[in-house]
Amino acid sequence: MIKKDTKFLIVGLGLLGGSYALGLKKEGYTVYGIARRQETIDYALNHGFIDEGQTEVDEFVSKADVVVFGLYPTTMVDWVKKYKHLFKENVLITDVSGVKTNIVDVVQEELKDLPVEFISCHPMAGRETNGIEYANTDMFMKANFIITPTKRNTIEAVEFCHDLAYTLHFNHISVLSCERHDRMIAFLSQLTHVIAVSLMNTHDNSQLVEYTGDSFRDLTRIAQINENMWTELFLLNKEILLDETNQFIDSISHFRDALQNEDKDEMKRLFIQSTQRRKLFNKNDGKNK
Amino acid sequence: MIKKDTKFLIVGLGLLGGSYALGLKKEGYTVYGIARRQETIDYALNHGFIDEGQTEVDEFVSKADVVVFGLYPTTMVDWVKKYKHLFKENVLITDVSGVKTNIVDVVQEELKDLPVEFISCHPMAGRETNGIEYANTDMFMKANFIITPTKRNTIEAVEFCHDLAYTLHFNHISVLSCERHDRMIAFLSQLTHVIAVSLMNTHDNSQLVEYTGDSFRDLTRIAQINENMWTELFLLNKEILLDETNQFIDSISHFRDALQNEDKDEMKRLFIQSTQRRKLFNKNDGKNK
Numbered sequence: 001m002i003k004k005d006t007k008f009l010i011v012g013l014g015l016l017g018g019s020y021a022l023g024l025k026k027e028g029y030t031v032y033g034i035a036r037r038q039e040t041i042d043y044a045l046n047h048g049f050i051d052e053g054q055t056e057v058d059e060f061v062s063k064a065d066v067v068v069f070g071l072y073p074t075t076m077v078d079w080v081k082k083y084k085h086l087f088k089e090n091v092l093i094t095d096v097s098g099v100k101t102n103i104v105d106v107v108q109e110e111l112k113d114l115p116v117e118f119i120s121c122h123p124m125a126g127r128e129t130n131g132i133e134y135a136n137t138d139m140f141m142k143a144n145f146i147i148t149p150t151k152r153n154t155i156e157a158v159e160f161c162h163d164l165a166y167t168l169h170f171n172h173i174s175v176l177s178c179e180r181h182d183r184m185i186a187f188l189s190q191l192t193h194v195i196a197v198s199l200m201n202t203h204d205n206s207q208l209v210e211y212t213g214d215s216f217r218d219l220t221r222i223a224q225i226n227e228n229m230w231t232e233l234f235l236l237n238k239e240i241l242l243d244e245t246n247q248f249i250d251s252i253s254h255f256r257d258a259l260q261n262e263d264k265d266e267m268k269r270l271f272i273q274s275t276q277r278r279k280l281f282n283k284n285d286g287k288n289k
Numbered sequence: 290m291i292k293k294d295t296k297f298l299i300v301g302l303g304l305l306g307g308s309y310a311l312g313l314k315k316e317g318y319t320v321y322g323i324a325r326r327q328e329t330i331d332y333a334l335n336h337g338f339i340d341e342g343q344t345e346v347d348e349f350v351s352k353a354d355v356v357v358f359g360l361y362p363t364t365m366v367d368w369v370k371k372y373k374h375l376f377k378e379n380v381l382i383t384d385v386s387g388v389k390t391n392i393v394d395v396v397q398e399e400l401k402d403l404p405v406e407f408i409s410c411h412p413m414a415g416r417e418t419n420g421i422e423y424a425n426t427d428m429f430m431k432a433n434f435i436i437t438p439t440k441r442n443t444i445e446a447v448e449f450c451h452d453l454a455y456t457l458h459f460n461h462i463s464v465l466s467c468e469r470h471d472r473m474i475a476f477l478s479q480l481t482h483v484i485a486v487s488l489m490n491t492h493d494n495s496q497l498v499e500y501t502g503d504s505f506r507d508l509t510r511i512a513q514i515n516e517n518m519w520t521e522l523f524l525l526n527k528e529i530l531l532d533e534t535n536q537f538i539d540s541i542s543h544f545r546d547a548l549q550n551e552d553k554d555e556m557k558r559l560f561i562q563s564t565q566r567r568k569l570f571n572k573n574d575g576k577n578k
Contacts, residue, residue: 124502144500172499184497188505191491195484195508198541200563202480202533208473209569210461211433213413216477216570218507219484223567227560231553238548244491245545249538252487256534259527264520271516274489278512280498281505 002163004028009064011079013040013049015126016096017070018135021049023168026137032064035132043132061086066160069095072232073103080110080118092160093118098185099236100148100178108152119157122146122181123170124189130226137169145170148181186240193230194245196223291452293317298353300368302329302338304415305385306359307424310338312457315426321353324421332421350375355449358384361521362392369399369407381449382407387474388525389437389467397441408446411435411470412459413478419515426458434459437470475529482519483534485512 008024010017013035021031025048033044033053041053054060061067061083069076076095087093093116097103104120111118125143145165149158158175165173176184200223234241258266297313299306302324310320314337322333322342330342343349350356350372358365365384376382382405386392393409400407414432434454438447447464454462465473489512523530547555 124500142503144502146500174499184500187491187494188497188501191488192504192508194541194544195488196504196567197559197563198544199480199484199537200566201544201559202476202537202540205476205566206569208477210463211413211435211473212477212570213433214431215481215511218510219481220567220570221507222504223563225560225564227557227564230560231556234548234556235551235553238551242545242549245541245548248488248491249541249545251491252483252534252538255483255487255490256531256538259523259534260531262524262527264524267520267523268516270486270490271514271519274486274512275514275516277489277494278485278509280495281501281509 002029002160002167005030007032007063007065009034009061009067010050010070011067012070012075013044013053013132013135014070015130015132015134016123017068018044018049018132019125019137019139020068020070020096020168022047022135023137023140025049025051027167032060034060040132049132049135057083057086059086062088064088065091067091067093069093069097071095072229073097073099073236074232077103077106077110080107084111084114084116087114087116089115091116092157094121094161094164096121096123098122098189098233099182101182101240102236104148104150104178108150112152117154117157119153119161120148120150120178121161121165122148122185123165123168125170140168140170142171145173146181147173147175148178149175150178182237182240183244186237186244190234190237190241191244191248193222193225194234194241195248196220197225199223291318291449291456294319296321296352296354298323298350298356299339299359300356301359301364302333302342302421302424303359304419304421304423305412306357307333307338307421308414308426308428309357309359309385309457311336311424312426312429314338314340316456321349323349329421338421338424346372346375348375351377353377354380356380356382358382358386360384361518362386362388362525363521366392366395366399369396373400373403373405376403376405378404380405381446383410383450383453385410385412387411387478387522388471390471390529391525393437393439393467397439401441406443406446408442408450409437409439409467410450410454411437411474412454412457414459429457429459431460433461433463435470436462436464437467438464439467471526471529472533475526475533479523479526479530480533480537482511482514483523483530484537485509486514488512 007030009032010021011034013033024031031050033050035041038055044050107118123145125139147161296319298321299310300323302322313320320339322339324330333339396407412434414428436450
């Protein structure tokens with residue numbers, strides 16, 4: 001497990017960074033914080049999320065044994081370029097980025113001549129809210145935690161991330177390559193957001209609010225989306241997400257054609273196939289337990 | 290309110306028909322049942338859903354003051370054509386059909402020379418299960434009930450349906466024309482099913498089960514679907530559903546193009562629009578309360 005005297009620095013105290021800080025403090029670790037706004041630092045101090053915090057980026061960084069970036073991916077890249085000289089020797093650096101392509105390689109390349117290690121992770125938690133005010137550790141308890149090592153990473157770093165996820169009480173911990181991670185996230189998360197957003201944008205539907213059932217609300221909940229973060233995440237994963245989106249458009253166009261042609265057999269075959277495939281996912285389906 | 294000595298006949302004791310029977314019995318009404326299989330009748334009798342029941346369609350039908358069809362829409366049309374001579378004079382007939390076009394007109398035309406009234410309703414309850422074993426009245430308590438009268442219906446019949454929905458403890462009761470109902474249901478229910486089914490059918494995704502988060506499960510829960518019922522419902526509402534599906538395909542293709550062109554401003558505009566539109570639906574959103 002993680003040594004009890006390990007000192008963590010969380011850079012970026014948003015929903016995820018704040019929740020990491022809270023979770024680590026709960027487990028008895030020393031936690032430092034850096035945020036852009038003094039109000040965020042004050043909130044984190046007042047709520048016991050951190051032991052010390054500040055808005056300036058200076059030698060304060062060198063107090064940490066482990067640095068966790070809770071920043072947008074491209075903001076993290078810029079930060080590392082600007083401040084990498086401040087890291088303590090042998091520091092372990094990790095992050096929470098939702099996309100790995102064009103991020104992990106860039107950061108590792110930037111740090112390659114320093115005695116530090118960057119290993120990327122994706123805690124698949126957090127939904128329609130932003131900001132430290134919504135930070136909580138409950139969201140980890142049914143979430144997946146994915147470690148995405150490259151050939152530049154050590155086994156020890158992978159094990160540390162595993163222990164970190166365990167310490168924060170994530171539900172399921174796994175290891176994927178960056179490429180497989182980005183393909184998985186494109187289908188399971190990004191495409192579902194594209195669909196929900198596009199459904200809400202199909203036409204004005206405000207007059208339908210009073211008739212809405214659970215299925216429409218379930219499907220469109222994620223159409224409430226942070227436009228800056230998701231634009232960045234989508235563009236970082238552009239080629240894979242385009243491919244998944246085009247495959248989905250092919251699939252729904254095929255269904256449309258079956259309906260147009262009144263091809264009952266094909267419609268039924270598609271319903272049976274979707275039912276069978278979806279049943280596999282039920283074992284993790286809270287509502288159907 | 291509905292007179293306490295009113296005798297109901299439920300034709301078709303599936304999930305909805307069975308739940309109607311249970312709900313009416315709970316409120317003290319006399320309930321008869323007709324089902325295709327004797328086992329269904331036995332189940333309904335043993336569980337106190339009905340007072341009397343049988344599989345034959347004969348003068349038993351004439352005992353009822355109110356008949357509720359819990360059948361598939363086209364099965365109901367055939368039933369009415371075959372057995373309409375069995376209805377008692379002044380009987381009120383209603384149903385649970387999810388689509389109104391090509392059904393309500395046909396039934397009313399069929400009955401136009403008889404001293405009976407058919408008024409169509411859509412209880413928007415019931416999800417991924419079928420059969421009387423899943424019958425329950427809890428599902429009514431957060432569901433919408435829609436009455437779809439035509440110019441052939443009386444005010445008294447509309448009021449009766451309102452009282453029926455109230456008696457069964459539906460959450461929200463409203464009145465729509467058949468055309469507006471079918472347009473609403475095409476967008477809010479049928480299109481969401483087309484999307485969920487098409488997403489599951491995009492490609493084999495069984496290897497992704499372990500990484501699935503809530504958003505994917507929420508979006509695809511309704512991909513578990515009764516192929517016979519939904520093929521029938523979709524074909525009955527074919528033209529409207531095709532139009533809604535094509536509008537959605539246009540919307541998602543537009544998003545795809547913005548991503549392809551790396552048009553950040555348009556992507557953000559689409560995210561902001563979907564967020565604003567979806568917020569309207571939050572007031573009824575159990576999870577966000």
